[in-house]
């Protein structure tokens with residue numbers, strides 16, 4: 001019966017209206033998933049989750065303006081697991097809520113440390129749809145910042161359009177509260193989802209992050225370049241900033257400069273690095289100019 005159920009689940013996931021025979025790989029995959037789920041549950045408590053930080057460069061200022069916090073899982077047996085593998089799982093199981101609370105505290109402590117050292121730098125964090133509105137209430141963000149004496153302006157919240165798929169009134173209240181409290185809102189992976197302009201109008205936004213798939217395929221004369229330029233121009237007229245992500249080459253950088261893109265993120269300037277390596281990365285970036 002269990003095997004039949006697994007096959008049924010497969011048929012459903014495949015869109016339904018079909019049948020499917022059980023294969024032993026389905027059982028192996030399900031077992032693997034279960035063990036990953038269990039391990040993930042303990043990962044936060046066992047301090048297996050770590051953060052890397054990727055610089056975001058302010059071109060006119062010729063410096064690193066901030067960093068994006070990117071999570072990694074140092075699994076004792078499996079090694080470093082990238083977020084693409086475990087974040088969706090954490091979202092499904094709800095573990096993302098605990099992970100998000102842990103991450104928030106680590107990030108805010110780091111901002112407090114920089115403030116003490118007189119370093120002006122922001123951190124942006126990725127928030128899943130699952131965390132809005134109740135997984136990460138605005139009051140938690142506000143209290144965490146005030147506990148460590150951190151200015152909310154130095155904490156950016158990256159969301160994707162998937163958050164608008166939920167209860168959009170609740171999402172609006174969450175975003176409005178967070179925005180009014182001084183946090184900046186970034187719309188991540190812009191251009192890949194519905195990219196509905198009505199979202200930008202209805203919800204408070206400060207920055208658009210142009211998705212790396214457009215940047216990757218940009219060249220002198222193609223539609224990706226035109227699209228990126230259109231996004232930048234549109235953002236300018238709406239008084240939004242733009243970060244281009246996934247910038248890997250001088251050529252991409254040159255095209256983005258020509259298009260008047262202010263902020264750049266990508267391997268060209270720096271890969272995501274450990275917290276200890278941030279100051280080095282910052283110095284290296286200044287030498288680019």
Ligand code: C2E
Pocket residue numbers: 054069070071082083084087096103126127128188189212245246247248265266267268272
């Ligand atoms: P994202 O938010 O779009 O993050 C950018 C991803 O692009 C990162 O992958 C980064 O390492 C990668 N990247 C940066 N520059 C380049 C480049 O020049 N070329 C290429 N090819 N890739 C580049 P990463 O760290 O593997 O993260 C993947 C995704 O996992 C993130 O995509 C984000 O959606 C999610 N994620 C990461 N950390 C968190 C987190 O703390 N919470 C949540 N909810 N999601 C997270």
Ligand code: CA
Pocket residue numbers: 068126158188
């Ligand atoms: Ca992001």
Ligand code: CA
Pocket residue numbers: 188189209211212245
């Ligand atoms: Ca992105």
